[in-house]
Amino acid sequence: MRINCPLCGERDRREFYYMGAADYLDRPAEGDLDGIHKYLHIRENPAGVTRDLWHHEAGCSSWLVIERNTSTHEIHSVTLASEVAK
Ligand SMILES: [Zn+2]
Secondary structure, three states, X not given: OEEEEOOOEEEEHHHOEEEEEHHHHOOOOOOOHHHHHHHHHOOOOOOOEEXXXXXXXXXXXXXXXXXXXXXXXXXXXXXXXXXHOO
């Protein structure tokens, strides 16, 4: 699988670290124990299109939000996480 980093261009998937669902960008408020429990422990694992957080570990060290299909490995979009969080 090849990932097109917005800063480095197309690179092999092995340069990237998979963090998990992009839900990690939506941290619950401090004191929201139920929200924190779901944030840390409850994850969907769909077959199909997902929105995930990846780190370009062996490249520019950017955090990326990648929308891809887990069944076909087709990548729909790659966006800097800093741009998504705005
Ligand atoms: Zn990069």
